[in-house]
Amino acid sequence: MGIFPKKLTRKLADREASNALRSLGEKEEKTDFYSNDYLGFARHAAIHTWASQLVAEANTTLNGATGSRLLSGNHNLYLRLEEYLDRYYGQPSLIFNSGYDANTGFFSSVPQRGDVVLYDELAHASIRDGIRMGLAKSYKFEHNDLQDLRSQILMARKRSNTLENGAVKEDHEIYVVTESVFSMDGDSPDLEEMSKLCSELNCRLVVDEAHAIGVCGENARGTAGAGKMQNDVFARILTFGKGMGAHGAAVIGPAELRLFLLNYARSFIYTTALPPHSVATVLASYHFMDSPEGQKKQWELKENIRYFREQLQDLSIAGLFIPSNSAIHCCLLPGNDRVKAVAAELQLGGFDVRPILSPTVPGGQERLRFCLHSYNTFKEIKEVLRKLATSIADHE
Numbered sequence: 001m002g003i004f005p006k007k008l009t010r011k012l013a014d015r016e017a018s019n020a021l022r023s024l025g026e027k028e029e030k031t032d033f034y035s036n037d038y039l040g041f042a043r044h045a046a047i048h049t050w051a052s053q054l055v056a057e058a059n060t061t062l063n064g065a066t067g068s069r070l071l072s073g074n075h076n077l078y079l080r081l082e083e084y085l086d087r088y089y090g091q092p093s094l095i096f097n098s099g100y101d102a103n104t105g106f107f108s109s110v111p112q113r114g115d116v117v118l119y120d121e122l123a124h125a126s127i128r129d130g131i132r133m134g135l136a137k138s139y140k141f142e143h144n145d146l147q148d149l150r151s152q153i154l155m156a157r158k159r160s161n162t163l164e165n166g167a168v169k170e171d172h173e174i175y176v177v178t179e180s181v182f183s184m185d186g187d188s189p190d191l192e193e194m195s196k197l198c199s200e201l202n203c204r205l206v207v208d209e210a211h212a213i214g215v216c217g218e219n220a221r222g223t224a225g226a227g228k229m230q231n232d233v234f235a236r237i238l239t240f241g242k243g244m245g246a247h248g249a250a251v252i253g254p255a256e257l258r259l260f261l262l263n264y265a266r267s268f269i270y271t272t273a274l275p276p277h278s279v280a281t282v283l284a285s286y287h288f289m290d291s292p293e294g295q296k297k298q299w300e301l302k303e304n305i306r307y308f309r310e311q312l313q314d315l316s317i318a319g320l321f322i323p324s325n326s327a328i329h330c331c332l333l334p335g336n337d338r339v340k341a342v343a344a345e346l347q348l349g350g351f352d353v354r355p356i357l358s359p360t361v362p363g364g365q366e367r368l369r370f371c372l373h374s375y376n377t378f379k380e381i382k383e384v385l386r387k388l389a390t391s392i393a394d395h396e
C-alpha cells in the first residue's frame, strides 16, 4: 500500500497546477487589510479585562465547558449571554459554537423533506453544507436578484405544492436564505424588498448577518431586524468571530425555533460547548459596542469606508471594485496568477491584502479582498490604493 491514497495525491496536484494550493502562513506584522476584526475588538484590552471580570463574577474557574450544552456544558454565562441577546434583539436566541455550526445545524435540521430552500448563488459554504446535509430540495437564485427569486419561488410552489390530483399541500415550506453582507463580495441584497416578497409569497426568510454585526444597521446590530422586517424575517444567524472580535454564533428567531434547534440541530447537540471565557468575551464585546468608546470605533470604521470609496474615485479604479458600503471591498482581477502577483506586491509594500482564488470564487472572478477596520488610518488607505493602481497597471 502507498503511503497516501493516489486519488488524494492527484487532487492536491490539481490544486497546485491551478496555483490554488492552500497553506498555513505565519502571521506577519503588516498593515491589516485582511482580518475580520472590523472594530478592533479582538485586540481590545478593555474587552479582555471585562471578560475576565465576568468569569470571576460567575464564580467559575473552569477552563473548559466539560460537555455539550445539553449535558454538563450549560454554564451560567450562557444563560447571561442569551438573556442579554434576547433583550438586545427582541427575540429568543440560541448560541452555537461557531457560525459554521449555526448554519450547518440550522439548514440540516429545519427544512424538512418536501420543503424547498432557495439560496443566493453566492451563499457562504456553511449554508450550502447545511443544505446538502438536509432532506429538502434546494435551488439557487441569481445573486441579489429579486426578479429571479420571485420566479424561483413561484416555480418551487408549483413543483412542491400540487398533488397529482391537483390538490394543494399546505405544509410545504419554502425557505429563502441570503446574507446581509456577502463575505466574498461585500455587497448586500435589498433586504426590505426581499422580506416583503417573502411575506407576500409566504416564504420564510433566513438572513446570515455574519459580516453585518458591528458594522451595519442601527447601533451596528445588523440589518435584518429593522422596522417591519423584525416580523418578516424568520431567523437571523449572527456570528461573533468577526465584528464582535470573539468566537461563536447565535440563531435568533421564534421561541419554537429555539426549542426545535436544541432538539434537532446536530451541530448543537453533539459537541462540547464553548468555554466560559469565550462566552464572557462575547458579552463583554456587546457591552463595549454600546459604550461611547465602542460607538467611536463604529464611527471610525464608517469614516474609513467613506474615505476608501472616495479614494477609489480619485484614482479612477472604482470600476474594478464591486460596489459596497460594508467593510469588505473587492477588486476583481481575473486569473489566479494575476491576482496573486498583485497581492504579493502589496504585501511586499507592507500591506496585508489577500487574494481570493478560484475555486473559492468561480474562475474569472478572482479578486483582492480588502477588509477595512476602525484602526486603519487614512494614510494607510491612500498608500495601499495608490500601490494597487500602479500594480494593476504593471500586470495589465
Ligand SMILES: Cc1ncc(COP(=O)(O)O)c(C=O)c1O
Pocket: 098, 099, 100, 101, 103, 124, 126, 179, 182, 183, 208, 210, 211, 239, 240, 241, 248, 249
Ligand atoms: C457569511 C458567513 N457565514 C458564516 C460564517 C462562519 O462563521 P464562523 O467563522 O463563526 O464559523 C462565515 C465565516 O467566514 C461567513 O462569512
